[in-house]
Every structure is written in C-alpha cells, then in structure tokens.
Amino acid sequence: xxxxxxxxxxxxxxxxxxxxxxxxxxxxxxxxxxxxxxxxxxxxxxxxxxxxxxxxxxxxxxxxxxxxxxxxxxxxxxxxxxxxxxxxxxxxxxxxxxxxxxxxxxxxxxxxxxxxxxxxx
Amino acid sequence: xxxxxxxxxxxxxxxxxxxxxxxxxxxxxxxxxxxxxxxxxxxxxxxxxxxxxxxxxxxxxxxxxxxxxxxxxxxxxxxxxxxxxxxxxxxxxxxxxxxxxxxxxxxxxxxxxxxxxxxxxxxxxxxxxxxxxxxxxxxxxxxxxxxxxxxxxxxxxxxxxxxxxxxxxxxxxxxxxxxxxxxxxxxxxxxxxxxxxxxxxxxxxxxxxxxxxxxxxxxxxxxxxxxxxxxxxxxxxxxxxxxxxxxxxxxxxxxxxxxxxxxxxxxxxxxxxxxxxxxxxxxxxx
Numbered sequence: 001x002x003x004x005x006x007x008x009x010x011x012x013x014x015x016x017x018x019x020x021x022x023x024x025x026x027x028x029x030x031x032x033x034x035x036x037x038x039x040x041x042x043x044x045x046x047x048x049x050x051x052x053x054x055x056x057x058x059x060x061x062x063x064x065x066x067x068x069x070x071x072x073x074x075x076x077x078x079x080x081x082x083x084x085x086x087x088x089x090x091x092x093x094x095x096x097x098x099x100x101x102x103x104x105x106x107x108x109x110x111x112x113x114x115x116x117x118x119x120x121x
Numbered sequence: 122x123x124x125x126x127x128x129x130x131x132x133x134x135x136x137x138x139x140x141x142x143x144x145x146x147x148x149x150x151x152x153x154x155x156x157x158x159x160x161x162x163x164x165x166x167x168x169x170x171x172x173x174x175x176x177x178x179x180x181x182x183x184x185x186x187x188x189x190x191x192x193x194x195x196x197x198x199x200x201x202x203x204x205x206x207x208x209x210x211x212x213x214x215x216x217x218x219x220x221x222x223x224x225x226x227x228x229x230x231x232x233x234x235x236x237x238x239x240x241x242x243x244x245x246x247x248x249x250x251x252x253x254x255x256x257x258x259x260x261x262x263x264x265x266x267x268x269x270x271x272x273x274x275x276x277x278x279x280x281x282x283x284x285x286x287x288x289x290x291x292x293x294x295x296x297x298x299x300x301x302x303x304x305x306x307x308x309x310x311x312x313x314x315x316x317x318x319x320x321x322x323x324x325x326x327x328x329x330x331x332x333x334x335x336x337x338x339x340x341x342x343x344x345x346x347x348x349x350x351x352x353x354x355x356x357x358x359x360x361x362x363x364x365x366x367x368x369x370x371x372x373x374x375x376x377x378x379x380x381x382x383x384x385x386x387x388x389x390x391x392x393x394x395x396x397x398x399x400x401x402x403x404x405x406x407x
Contacts, residue, residue, distance in 0.1 A: 004187055011186050014207050066318075076318030076362050077181055077275065084211055098391075101323040108320040116319060116362055120277040121187055 003073050004121045005051035009034060009061055010069075010078035014085060024086045028062050067107050073117040080104070123299035126169035126306055128400040130340070130373035131162065132366075132393060133178070133254035133310035135212040151390060158388050158397065159258045165384045165399040166259045166306055173222055174260065174267045175229070175296060177309030177369060177376075178251030179274045183208070184243075190276050191241030193288065195233070196248070196269035197226040203248045203256075214250055214257070222266040225299060229268055232295035238288055246271075255308050272372065274311065274365040282352050285368045286345055289375020296376075309373040312366030313337075313394045319362045323392045328361035333394035337387055340370060340398050343380040370398075378403070 013019040013034070022030040035053065042048045053061070060068035064086065069079045084100065091100035140149055141156045183205045185191065203217040233240050248269055256263050270292070273279055280288075296305050313336050314329035321328035339348050348371060357364040377400035384399035 007187055011182055015183070015205060017206060017210075070318065075182070075275070080318030080322070081207060081211060085207065088211075098323050104318070105320050105322045105324075110320075112320040116358075118277070 002051045002053065002057065003075075003119070005039060005053060006057050006061070006069065006072065006074045007078055007121065008039060008051070010074065010082050012038060014078065014082040020082070020085055023082075027064060031058060031062050066104060070108060070111070071117055073119050075119045076116075123173075123296055123301045123303050123305050125293065125296045125376075125402045126171055126304045127166055127402070128373055128377040129162075129166060129255070129259060129306065129308045129398065130370050130377075131255065131258070131310055131397045132312055132395045133251055133258075134390065134393065134395055135208070135214060135250045135254055137254065138215075138257050139213040149391070151388070155388055155390070155395075158386055158395075162384070162386060162397040162399070163259045163261075166308070169306060169401070170304060171265060171306035172303040173225055173305050174265050175225075175270065175292065175305060175307045176248075176252045176255065176267045177270045177272065177292075177307065177372060178248070178255075179311070179366065179369060180249050180271050181251065181275065183249040184247050185271065187276060190273065191271070192273045192280050193238060194241040194243060194246075194271040195226060195230050196221065196246040196267075196271075197223060197230060197242050198244050198246055199223055201246055201248050201267065201269060203253045205247065205249060208250050208253075212250060214253060217253055217256065217263050219248070219256070219263055220266040222268055225266075225301070225303075226268045228299050229270075229292070229295045232298060233288075233291055236291040236294065238291050251310055255310050259308065272369060274368050277354075279354060279365060279368065281354075282368060282371050283349055285372040286349065286375040289372040289377075291375075292372075293376045293378065307373070307376045309369050309376070311369030311373075312363060313370075313396055314360040315363040315366060315393060316361040317363045321361060325391060326389065327392060327394045329359075329364070330394065332360040332364070333387075333396075336367060336370070337385065337394075337396050340374060340396070341382050341385045343374060343377070343382065343400075345371075345374055345379045348374070373398075 316328040387396040
C-alpha cells in the first residue's frame with residue numbers, strides 16, 4: 001500500500017486543469033497514463049522507482065471512490081478538494097449548494113464517533 | 122527597534138470574497154453581517170498604520186507536498202505570487218502579487234535559528250489562501266510587504282501545541298529585535314473546530330461548537346495555561362479532523378503574549394465558527 005502515492009495522484013491531478021479534465025472524463029485510461037508517465041516523475045529530468053499502487057488503490061482512484069480512499073487513509077484535504085473539483089458544479093446545478101459535500105459526508109456516516117483511519121505517511 | 126503594533130489571529134474562510142461579492146439576490150442571508158464584521162475587524166489593523174506584515178499561515182498542499190515537508194518555513198523572496206489554479210477554481214480567489222521584505226525575512230530567519238527554531242526556507246514561495254484570505258479581509262489593497270511564515274498543521278506528526286506557542290514567543294522576540302523603525306503587524310490564520318473530507322463536514326455548525334465556544338474564551342482571556350492543559354493532537358482530532366488549524370491560534374497567542382485580547386468577535390456560519398481577535402502590543406508583554 002502506498003498512501004503517499006495515492007496522495008501524489010490526488011495532489012498532481014487536482015492542481016492541473018488538463019489532468020483533472022482527463023481524470024473526470026476517462027478515469028480508467030487516465031489512471032493508467034498517470035501510473036506510466038506522471039506518477040514516477042520526480043522532476044523534469046528524474047524518474048522515481050519507489051512507489052506503486054495496490055490493486056485496491058488503483059480501483060478506488062478509477063472509481064472516484066472517495067469513501068474507499070478515506071478508509072485507506074488518503075489525506076482528507078486532497079480527497080475532498082479533487083472530488084469537489086469534479087462533482088460540485090453538476091451537483092449544484094441539480095440539487096443546490098453543497099449537495100455534493102453533504103452526500104460525501106453522508107456516505108461516511110459509519111465513521112462518525114470513531115477514530116478515523118490515520119492520514120500519516 | 123521595530124515596533125509590533127498589532128497581532129491579529131482569525132479563521133480564514135476561503136469563501137468570504139465570493140460570498141460577499143456575488144449578486145445580492147444570490148448571497149447567503151449572513152453575507153451582509155459577515156461583511157460588516159470583517160470591515161470592523163479590518164479597522165483594528167488599519168488604525169495601527171503598519172509598514173510590514175508578518176503573515177503566519179499553513180500551505181494546504183499547494184506548494185508544499187509530502188515529498189519534502191517542512192514543519193516551519195519562512196519565505197525569503199523579493200515578492201510572492203499567490204493563489205493556485207485549484208484555489209481560483211474552488212473558492213473564486215483571484216491571483217495576487219505581494220511584495221516581500223528580504224531584509225526582514227533574513228533577519229527573522231537568523232534570529233529564529235539563534236533561538237533554536239531550525240526553520241526551512243524558500244526563495245521562491247508561491248503563497249496560498251491561508252495567507253491571501255487575511256490579505257483579502259484585513260488589507261484588501263495588498264499594498265504592504267510581507268514576511269510569510271508557514272506551519273505544518275496538515276501532515277502528521279505535527280509539532281506540539283506548546284511548540285507552536287513557543288514559536289509565537291520566538292517570532293515576537295525576533296520582531297522586537299529587528300533593527301528598524303518600521304511598524305510591524307503579525308497576522309495569522311487557522312481554524313477552530315473544522316472537518317474536511319469526513320462525516321462531520323458542512324453541517325449546520327462546526328463539528329464541535331462546544332470546543333469553539335471554549336476556544337474563543339481561552340483566546341479572549343489569553344489563557345495559554347488552560348489551552349495547553351486541555352488541547353492536544355488527539356483532542357483536536359476529536360473536535361474535527363482539520364481542527365489542528367487551531368495550532369496557529371496558539372502560535373499567535375505566543376506572539377501577543379498571554380494577555381487578554383483587545384478585540385474579539387465571532388460569527389456562526391453554516392459549517393464553521395468564524396472568530397477574529399486583535400491584541401495591541403503592551404510594553405510588558407514581550
């Protein structure tokens with residue numbers, strides 16, 4: 001498991017409008033591309049050989065499954081902001097302000113009152 | 122020596138600008154009250170006529186990430202670009218360029234090192250909404266040079282509450298020792314109880330209104346002993362998974378000294394308690 005690498009995915013995609021568009025429209029292909037050529041990038045010249053996704057992490061990212069990502073200990077801020085970027089506008093149009101954020105919270109209700117999975121990396 | 126003319130500590134709500142500038146008929150009912158409170162808070166800074174702003178915030182994985190994650194970092198650059206693409210997208214915050222003050226940044230860095238705070242530094246720091254939100258609220262003309270300081274409230278393990286307080290004390294000493302006739306204001310932002318990306322996010326109140334009430338009283342009276350006796354990383358997590366932003370309030374109380382605040386206000390918004398504090402420097406507080 002690599003919480004760090006999941007966070008790196010969320011971090012690199014949320015901050016880049018082109019990546020975010022591709023992750024929104026075709027998550028399966030984009031996750032494959034990310035693993036091949038974006039995730040390993042350390043800087044413009046260097047590649048890292050250190051991290052990779054587990055099958056569960058890969059599937060959670062492909063499925064925009066923020067509940068699974070929360071449960072794996074993905075950082076709460078990254079896990080929220082990227083999916084707001086994808087879902088806030090369409091939910092707002094259909095159901096009004098904060099509809100997506102409230103659904104996100106509702107799907108995590110089974111964690112209310114419990115200690116959350118650690119986000120430490 | 123430089124003079125610390127005011128210490129401001131507040132929450133930073135990234136939607137303030139959007140909420141108070143959208144067409145009136147679309148605004149939330151509290152928007153006019155929110156704007157009035159912010160303008161009153163702004164006046165607590167304006168009246169002190171500062172020359173330089175020491176800004177304390179916390180990067181939200183905008184420039185800083187887990188590949189290289191400092192606990193405390195000071196900016197040392199001639200100017201600072203601000204606001205990342207995803208903050209423009211999510212919060213509607215515009216881009217800014219803030220002037221820096223390399224001389225003061227350099228002095229502060231050395232002075233803090235000499236006090237055993239081994240700061241990381243950045244000569245090319247792009248700043249995020251933790252510092253731009255207070256510029257928008259208390260210095261919207263963005264016309265003063267800044268010395269930005271970032272703390273880690275996000276990526277565990279975090280420094281202890283006592284360490285944050287002691288860092289505030291050290292920042293105060295460094296400001297007081299700065300050989301300049303400039304008037305300095307220290308402005309920091311954080312959070313009271315806050316949940317992001319968890320089951321208690323975006324409720325009618327913050328996730329722990331009782332903590333919020335208590336925290337405001339502690340800060341109002343400057344009761345650092347009560348804070349340190351009652352607040353630790355576990356208790357903050359129980360109050361909401363992003364409540365560790367309260368550490369920056371503890372730091373700012375360290376800058377002010379353990380004194381009662383001169384100005385206190387708060388506003389119960391739809392998912393957070395907003396709070397605004399100002400301390401004016403007293404001779405014996407340093």
